[in-house]
Amino acid sequence: MKVHLKVWRQAGPDAKGRLVDYTADHVAPDMSFLEMLDSVNETLIARGEDPIAFDSDCREGICGTCGVMVDGRAHGPDPCTTVCQLHMRRYNDGDTIVIEPWQALAFPLIKDLVVDRSAFDAIIQAGGYTSVNTGGAPDGNAILIPKTVADEAMDAAVCIGCGACVAACKNASAALFTSAKITQLALLPQGRAEAPTRVVAMVEAMDTAGFGGCSNEGECEAVCPKGISLRHIATMNREYRRAMFSNR
Amino acid sequence: MTLDPNIPSGPLADKWDRHRFDSKLVNPANRRKHTVIIVGTGLAGASAAASLGELGYNVLSFCIHDSARRAHSIAAQGGINAAKNYQNDGDSIWRLFYDTIKGGDYRSREANVYRLAQTSVNIIDQCVAQGVPFAREYGGQLDNRSFGGAQVSRTFYARGQTGQQLLLGAYQSMMRQVAKGSVTMFTQREMLDVVIIDGKARGIICRNLVTGELERYVADAVCLATGGYGTAYYLSTNAVNSNVTAAWRAHKRGAYFANPCFTQIHPTCIPVTGSDQSKLTLMSESLRNDGRVWVPRQQHDTRHPNDIPETERDYYLERKYPSFGNLVPRDVASRNAKAACDDGRGVGESGLAVYLDFKNAIDRLGHATVAGRYGNLFDMYRKITDEDPYKEPMRMYPAIHYTMGGLWVDYNLMSTVPGLHVLGEANFSDHGANRLGASALMQGLADGYFVIPCTLAHYIASTPVEKVTTDHDAFKEAEHAVQSRITSLLSVKGSKTPRELHRELGRLLWDEVGMSRTDAGLRRALARIPQLRDEFWQNVSVPGDPNNLNKNLEYAGRVADYLEFGELLALDALHRTESCGGHFREESQTPDGEARRDDEHFAYVAGWEFRGVGTPHELHKEQLIFENVKPSQRSYK
Numbered sequence: 001m002k003v004h005l006k007v008w009r010q011a012g013p014d015a016k017g018r019l020v021d022y023t024a025d026h027v028a029p030d031m032s033f034l035e036m037l038d039s040v041n042e043t044l045i046a047r048g049e050d051p052i053a054f055d056s057d058c059r060e061g062i063c064g065t066c067g068v069m070v071d072g073r074a075h076g077p078d079p080c081t082t083v084c085q086l087h088m089r090r091y092n093d094g095d096t097i098v099i100e101p102w103q104a105l106a107f108p109l110i111k112d113l114v115v116d117r118s119a120f121d122a123i124i125q126a127g128g129y130t131s132v133n134t135g136g137a138p139d140g141n142a143i144l145i146p147k148t149v150a151d152e153a154m155d156a157a158v159c160i161g162c163g164a165c166v167a168a169c170k171n172a173s174a175a176l177f178t179s180a181k182i183t184q185l186a187l188l189p190q191g192r193a194e195a196p197t198r199v200v201a202m203v204e205a206m207d208t209a210g211f212g213g214c215s216n217e218g219e220c221e222a223v224c225p226k227g228i229s230l231r232h233i234a235t236m237n238r239e240y241r242r243a244m245f246s247n248r
Numbered sequence: 249m250t251l252d253p254n255i256p257s258g259p260l261a262d263k264w265d266r267h268r269f270d271s272k273l274v275n276p277a278n279r280r281k282h283t284v285i286i287v288g289t290g291l292a293g294a295s296a297a298a299s300l301g302e303l304g305y306n307v308l309s310f311c312i313h314d315s316a317r318r319a320h321s322i323a324a325q326g327g328i329n330a331a332k333n334y335q336n337d338g339d340s341i342w343r344l345f346y347d348t349i350k351g352g353d354y355r356s357r358e359a360n361v362y363r364l365a366q367t368s369v370n371i372i373d374q375c376v377a378q379g380v381p382f383a384r385e386y387g388g389q390l391d392n393r394s395f396g397g398a399q400v401s402r403t404f405y406a407r408g409q410t411g412q413q414l415l416l417g418a419y420q421s422m423m424r425q426v427a428k429g430s431v432t433m434f435t436q437r438e439m440l441d442v443v444i445i446d447g448k449a450r451g452i453i454c455r456n457l458v459t460g461e462l463e464r465y466v467a468d469a470v471c472l473a474t475g476g477y478g479t480a481y482y483l484s485t486n487a488v489n490s491n492v493t494a495a496w497r498a499h500k501r502g503a504y505f506a507n508p509c510f511t512q513i514h515p516t517c518i519p520v521t522g523s524d525q526s527k528l529t530l531m532s533e534s535l536r537n538d539g540r541v542w543v544p545r546q547q548h549d550t551r552h553p554n555d556i557p558e559t560e561r562d563y564y565l566e567r568k569y570p571s572f573g574n575l576v577p578r579d580v581a582s583r584n585a586k587a588a589c590d591d592g593r594g595v596g597e598s599g600l601a602v603y604l605d606f607k608n609a610i611d612r613l614g615h616a617t618v619a620g621r622y623g624n625l626f627d628m629y630r631k632i633t634d635e636d637p638y639k640e641p642m643r644m645y646p647a648i649h650y651t652m653g654g655l656w657v658d659y660n661l662m663s664t665v666p667g668l669h670v671l672g673e674a675n676f677s678d679h680g681a682n683r684l685g686a687s688a689l690m691q692g693l694a695d696g697y698f699v700i701p702c703t704l705a706h707y708i709a710s711t712p713v714e715k716v717t718t719d720h721d722a723f724k725e726a727e728h729a730v731q732s733r734i735t736s737l738l739s740v741k742g743s744k745t746p747r748e749l750h751r752e753l754g755r756l757l758w759d760e761v762g763m764s765r766t767d768a769g770l771r772r773a774l775a776r777i778p779q780l781r782d783e784f785w786q787n788v789s790v791p792g793d794p795n796n797l798n799k800n801l802e803y804a805g806r807v808a809d810y811l812e813f814g815e816l817l818a819l820d821a822l823h824r825t826e827s828c829g830g831h832f833r834e835e836s837q838t839p840d841g842e843a844r845r846d847d848e849h850f851a852y853v854a855g856w857e858f859r860g861v862g863t864p865h866e867l868h869k870e871q872l873i874f875e876n877v878k879p880s881q882r883s884y885k
Contacts, residue, residue: 031522032526034526035526042745042747045800048789049791058322062412063323064317065313065314065318085632087634111797118314121315121423121426124420125423125424128423130379134298137376140332140390153381158412161317184381188381
């Protein structure tokens, strides 16, 4: 089949961008969305033209490198699916697809569909860890963690840091990303000790990086490829208030 | 030259302790004055950066991704082994050591493997302390499962995302050091050369992938943790940006490459569909615990699998290996799948697939139990193939997954270039000719958390280095070499894309240096690769600007390196006329078609020295000495 594309092309952060039309011929239903883009790029490269820049790596939905807006939706139409796992059988011959980069103040554009997400690293640097050095850890079974708690922590820990939550949010808030890490570590005894300082520092880092506030729209949860729940944001807010009222 | 592995003396179980005591230390107050470069932020690189940063060294960490958290370790599904014996099922450090040596078909070093088994227990403790949410029992203890045919349950896991959770643990520890200022993170940097001064590794040349600028970094020592070379085959389970470039450029500067022909082919991957496929997706080996592998008895049978009656199916693994059945090791399962397809009994559109059938398991255990065990894998399969594994068998075919070969290192993880250390999959050291399931994560973290902090301190404390800056002539020469290679790539202006040439190389390597290798086939590959390389340099198309983000330029540089590396891969496979582990030479098999090792002639590590592109490499041998286990022929009948 054949699909028509409107792709955001922008040579650099300061250049003017625009939507450019392309046609992907010979699209097979089993191709992934990114393989379809690869095929467009192959044609461009063979003609000596600059290919469309987009990020991707593992192509199995776990590294969090890929991510574009497909027809206005982060990662495209399928629920709980990264764009690398979206397949062309979802589309019909002759369809037109609009492809744009994540748009957020804290994710400055680098080129075409590639943005800089290092603000996420800055949030983790502010406190997304437990303060333990290598060596001297107690035996793994010395800390008992009930299965239900471990499972809940894992539900939060599956975040892949792709940035879809920010891209989908009208405030470009990083609340879902930040709260997932805060919840994971606050639930576990290993992370509990630093929970009050962590939540304050991470929320501050989120604001400093230029992410907006959360107004509980739930767009983030709707596009999250890992199905991370909005409840974590409530946990973050509760942890934050508790930290502010305590002596930290 | 004989390669000296520098294995400490004394009984096996005491070597590591003794070595740590004999190693020199760096005064805590002086560590800040020593700069260490670490390239790569997967499990090995991130754990090394975090640990060395905690100790107080000035660490410079580099990765090609936009964040350290993206490294391909993140994709590991199954789990991580540790000799904890929490299940009281007879596990021990000795048993993990023995299983790893035997699984590697007696082509790894006893001392390294024993140290790996010893440190495995500390890894779990460390990761738990970091808040890695491992699977738990209802009572709160860590859960274990049996993996990859092991007879004990020693695998720790976090759902089907163990690699992700372990990597995020290491990444977070590293981010903590970044905040403290002991680790400086350089993302979107590709290492394109190692700088050697006075015979020692003293720095690297990087390309800033966003601005295109070449950058110089100087240090007292360099660590490479840049992963394996599976992507040389084009289609593999590796991420599309994984590459051999850093290792290969180090090799060209004098680091020997060891056992490149030891590649692991994973038996259960989703088969190839169409020519535009960019990568293959692995389905966890745990599926073989309940799934039954079969092909039709008759050739070219085009019936739907559900229409083929029991009597016309060949459950070939159960038939040939009655005691291990569907749970034979990866190499055996892969070769048998290929044999069935070569016999014209493969299934699916391409005929390059076998069935993995859960019908019996669903009948026996019920839909809910099977969904509980494999639900996420079934969903993943359905997403990719649009077929429902609850209703019809999965189609599977082997794919390149892991590379046991890599840069040669001694017991201290130092390559043949003083000061250049190699960690994780990038080195060759611990898995011999075949890696066991759930052991890659263990090795990456052992190297980074526990081995390198000790051995690198010893190197720094015992090796005086002259004070140099990045203005040194060696930096200028290296940067110039990198620059001219980039200029050459841009100036060809041909009409073939790097991907077309990579795909062609990949197909050649898969056909001739894949699951089954012959003298004639390897010679064909050795004749063809230089032609492909010439074609690349005469006809590749690399449009665009070198001074900004240009992913096709990055990729072209990597493909150019695969086209050099592929030749060494085939050469090593040609010289090793025995079969062992993942390396199967058709000339060396038992009468019933199993791999036949040749300990008399090949019980050594092949370390290859670079002599120039197109010039044959020189072989150096490290003899493998088995003092504690007796090599025996593996049998899974």
